[in-house]
Amino acid sequence: MYTEIEKSGIYVRDGLVALKFSFYCEPGDPRYNEHYVNVIDETSEAYKKGYSGKVDEHGMPDPAEIKTWIDSLPKRWQNNPFHNHFDLVSADITDMEIQQLMKKRLNDFGKAWSEGFASNVRGEACRQIDKGWDRNDTHNKTITTDDRCAIKGLDIAARADSFKRVK
Amino acid sequence: MTVIAVGAGATDRDYYLEYNITYTDTNNPANATGTLTSAEFWFYTTATGVKVGTFYGSSTSYTYRAGATIGSVTKGSKQTFTGLSFAVTIGDFIGFFSEAGALDGSLSGGGTAYYLSNDHCVAEGAQTYAIYSGIHGISIYATGATVAAVIRNKVLSYRREHIKRMEFHKRLLLK
Numbered sequence A: 001m002y003t004e005i006e007k008s009g010i011y012v013r014d015g016l017v018a019l020k021f022s023f024y025c026e027p028g029d030p031r032y033n034e035h036y037v038n039v040i041d042e043t044s045e046a047y048k049k050g051y052s053g054k055v056d057e058h059g060m061p062d063p064a065e066i067k068t069w070i071d072s073l074p075k076r077w078q079n080n081p082f083h084n085h086f087d088l089v090s091a092d093i094t095d096m097e098i099q100q101l102m103k104k105r106l107n108d109f110g111k112a113w114s115e116g117f118a119s120n121v122r123g124e125a126c127r128q129i130d131k132g133w134d135r136n137d138t139h140n141k142t143i144t145t146d147d148r149c150a151i152k153g154l155d156i157a158a159r160a161d162s163f164k165r166v167k
Numbered sequence B: 001m002t003v004i005a006v007g008a009g010a011t012d013r014d015y016y017l018e019y020n021i022t023y024t025d026t027n028n029p030a031n032a033t034g035t036l037t038s039a040e041f042w043f044y045t046t047a048t049g050v051k052v053g054t055f056y057g058s059s060t061s062y063t064y065r066a067g068a069t070i071g072s073v074t075k076g077s078k079q080t081f082t083g084l085s086f087a088v089t090i091g092d093f094i095g096f097f098s099e100a101g102a103l104d105g106s107l108s109g110g111g112t113a114y115y116l117s118n119d120h121c122v123a124e125g126a127q128t129y130a131i132y133s134g135i136h137g138i139s140i141y142a143t144g145a146t147v148a149a150v151i152r153n154k155v156l157s158y159r160r161e162h163i164k165r166m167e168f169h170k171r172l173l174l175k
Helices: A045-049 A062-073 A095-114 A122-130 A146-159 B147-174
Strands: A002-005 A012-013 A016-024 A036-040 A075-079 A081-091 B003-006 B019-025 B033-039 B047-058 B059-075 B079-088 B095-096 B114-118 B140-146
Touching: A002 A095, A012 A146, A016 A095, A016 A146, A081 A095, B003 B033, B033 B047, B033 B059, B047 B079, B047 B140, B059 B095, B095 B140
Parallel strands: A081 B079
Antiparallel strands: A002 A016, A012 A016, A016 A081, A036 A075, B003 B140, B019 B095, B019 B114, B033 B079, B033 B140, B047 B059, B047 B095, B059 B079
């Protein structure tokens, strides 16, 4: 199992930076097949050409026709995250602290997933968040201005590759 | 602690919704007032710019109450997001917006889906939505806890922190 920062989910909230972690299984991990899925190939010409069937007066596609069109599109295999989690961190967090937090969350959510639970039901991280957003943990002890948080968020997004495949 | 649940459920369904549209779904309105902390989606195509929110109203008039930014969502399986925090009031409906990406929807079942072009997961007054005829249930679901439970947990957290601080001061005094 590994986790990564998914940069589309970075934003500023309550004087902290929200980071989105995505958690993945690898071949051989428990329940790997649940999120290794056959999906439509959005790079295919047929998909790019788009739907050209019937639409209603508001421009909404005809349910039966769009289903037929989508079912006809080419497919490919893809490994999806088994879970995604948002954490609020201080703008002065270090890279080492982010990596430690990612490992901690992977351990919590990965354990729940491996034991057969829905990741959001049993994750230790969820329990801690329900108990007051981990506000007194090292990673989000200090709050600051939105400007500083935005700069930190942009910095992390630009360096998201530094937080790839954290185990 | 009362667990709050809202929405039809994030499952693989037989139809797919258009994007760049805000949707709300009258299936399974919120059973209590509190905070939603987790959201689930099932997209058929990769989604970007996703927001989730709570809506209140009736007939075709709905108002956005609160929500959370999700960002991109992967297609093809149930995607769960935790660490969220947005308000919900008993009777609210779940809704969402995506810049791109088709969410799964059902052609059969109960409830009604409503839609309105562009992003309405923003603070604004009541908006007039159109009925998405033929759609009964969209693949989105959110859970959370009642306000009392959230406050109680926060109080417990502060109390634990206070005890830790007192122990720290005690140790300092003993030195």
